[in-house]
Amino acid sequence: MNPAVSVQNVSKVYGDLQVVNNLSFNIAKGELFGFLGPNGAGKSTTVRMLTTLTRPSSGTIEVAGYDVVQQARLAKRSIGVVLQQVSVDVDLTVWENMEYHGRLHHIPRGERQERIDRWLEYVELTNRRDVLVKTLSGGMKRRLQIARSLLHQPDILFLDEPTVGLDPQTRRRLWEILLDLKQQGMTMLLTTHYMEEVEYLCDRIGILDSGQLIELGTLEELRRNHGEGVVVTHTTEGLQSQFFPNLQDANHYINQQGDRTGMMARESNLEDIFVELTGRQLD
Ligand SMILES: Nc1ncnc2c1ncn2[C@@H]1O[C@H](COP(=O)(O)OP(=O)(O)OP(=O)(O)O)[C@@H](O)[C@H]1O
Numbered sequence: 001m002n003p004a005v006s007v008q009n010v011s012k013v014y015g016d017l018q019v020v021n022n023l024s025f026n027i028a029k030g031e032l033f034g035f036l037g038p039n040g041a042g043k044s045t046t047v048r049m050l051t052t053l054t055r056p057s058s059g060t061i062e063v064a065g066y067d068v069v070q071q072a073r074l075a076k077r078s079i080g081v082v083l084q085q086v087s088v089d090v091d092l093t094v095w096e097n098m099e100y101h102g103r104l105h106h107i108p109r110g111e112r113q114e115r116i117d118r119w120l121e122y123v124e125l126t127n128r129r130d131v132l133v134k135t136l137s138g139g140m141k142r143r144l145q146i147a148r149s150l151l152h153q154p155d156i157l158f159l160d161e162p163t164v165g166l167d168p169q170t171r172r173r174l175w176e177i178l179l180d181l182k183q184q185g186m187t188m189l190l191t192t193h194y195m196e197e198v199e200y201l202c203d204r205i206g207i208l209d210s211g212q213l214i215e216l217g218t219l220e221e222l223r224r225n226h227g228e229g230v231v232v233t234h235t236t237e238g239l240q241s242q243f244f245p246n247l248q249d250a251n252h253y254i255n256q257q258g259d260r261t262g263m264m265a266r267e268s269n270l271e272d273i274f275v276e277l278t279g280r281q282l283d
Contacts, residue, residue, distance in 0.1 A: 002065060004029045004156050004187040005050065010059030012045050012211075019045045021211035023059070027156075027189060027204075032182050034202030035191040036270075038278055042211040043191040044084060047160045050189070051081045064155045077105070080149030082159040088144055090134035094125055097133060098148055105152035112151075119147040123177065139170030146177060156187045163197060175201060195271045205270070209278045219270060226273045234262035241272050 003026035012020040020042045027033045037043050048054035050061055052072045061068045064078035088097045098120065102112040120126045123143035133141060142162060149157060159178075163171040171194075178188065178201055192198060198205055199219060207215040215222060227243030229250030244250040250265035257263065 001029060003027055004031070004064060005033075005189065006060075006062040007046075007050070008060045010046075010049065010056045010061055012042070012049060012054065013057045019211050020049070020056075023208075023211070023213055025206055025213060025216060027187060029155075029187055030182070030185050031203050032178065032188045032190065032201055034198040034205045035189060035208060036193075036195075036198055036205060036274065037191075037208035041208040043208055044160055046208070047083075047158050047189070047191060051079055051158050052076050077152065078155045080152070080154035080157045082142070082145045082149050082157070082162050084160045084164065088133050088141060088148065091132065093130050093132055094120065094136070094144055095129040097144060098151060101148045101151050107152060115151055115153075119150050122150075123147045137170075139166050139173065142166065142170075142174060143177070146174075150181075156189070157181065159188060159190045161191055161193065163192065163194065171197070195269070195274065199270050207274060207277060214277055215273070222270070222273050223268050226268060226276060228268055230266060230268040230272050232264050232266065241276065243268060243272070243276070 005027035007026070008024050010020060010023045011018065023046065035043050035046070045054060049056050050063060050068065052068045052075055055069060063075050066075040066078060068075045089100075092100070095116065098116040099112070102116060107115065117126070120129055123146055125140060125143060125147065128136065128140065133144065136144065146162070162178075163174050166174065175197070178190070182188065190197075190202065202219075204216065204218055205222065206213050217225070227245055229244040229247040231242045231244065231250045231253055233240045233242070242253075244253060247265060247267055254260055254263050254265050
């Protein structure tokens with residue numbers, strides 16, 4: 001089966017700044033793929049290239065089988081996009097935002113009304129349909145963005161930090177929506193700074209650092225590769241982590257130490273792996 005997204009040897013250069021460096025990966029149909037990386041790693045630039053907004057300097061990208069440069073219009077029709085900045089028009093009502101998007105995509109009137117009703121209901125904004133978007137909370141605006149991105153029935157949804165700035169409860173509500181869309185067969189790429197978001201939602205994870213993909217796999221694969229057990233030691237220089245094949249080995253290591261002050265063994269998690277790979281904590 002052809003992948004939903006195919007990225008081959010893609011680079012992006014701004015002047016003499018290499019922002020994305022020879023990136024290659026595929027996303028399978030129905031997969032929820034998580035893109036993780038420190039600030040400035042090139043995640044948004046990659047999403048912009050995947051969604052036809054920025055042209056790659058080299059390499060090829062296909063979404064839903066369409067080349068994003070040669071067949072940009074067809075590619076655009078196949079994707080929904082939820083960008084970092086809230087991109088809905090705050091001076092229009094919820095319904096007007098949906099209506100304009102539907103017209104932009106030439107969805108016939110009857111069909112348009114039916115879909116607008118359905119998706120507003122889906123994101124629980126039906127009772128807000130006639131209010132100005134500027135009066136909505138951050139979580140509601142994000143839900144509206146998602147509803148709008150689904151209106152033209154895309155095959156693939158790209159979400160650039162969809163839960164940034166939302167309170168934990170609202171974030172969880174959005175997670176449920178994304179998992180439900182996955183159940184319905186939607187392919188999704190999500191960028192985020194939140195480790196638990198990736199752990200909870202994503203089938204596979206790509207870690208990007210300085211424009212390069214430095215890790216790719218399921219959480220289980222990543223943990224197996226780096227070690228499923230970890231010994232964390234509090235030192236004067238901060239936390240230090242040492243990986244072991246499993247928790248038993250990590251415990252065994254601690255038991256052999258004369259001075260065990262500040263040492264703790266536990267199962268490794270994505271954050272341990274991220275810090276090991278990038279040498280950085282995410283904020
Ligand atoms: N249009 C542009 N012109 C010049 N440099 C750019 C442009 N867009 C992005 N960059 C640079 O490319 C690098 C990667 O930016 P990008 O926004 O893709 O990173 P990111 O991983 O999404 O970061 P964040 O997590 O902070 O959103 C940064 O150094 C940024 O300043």
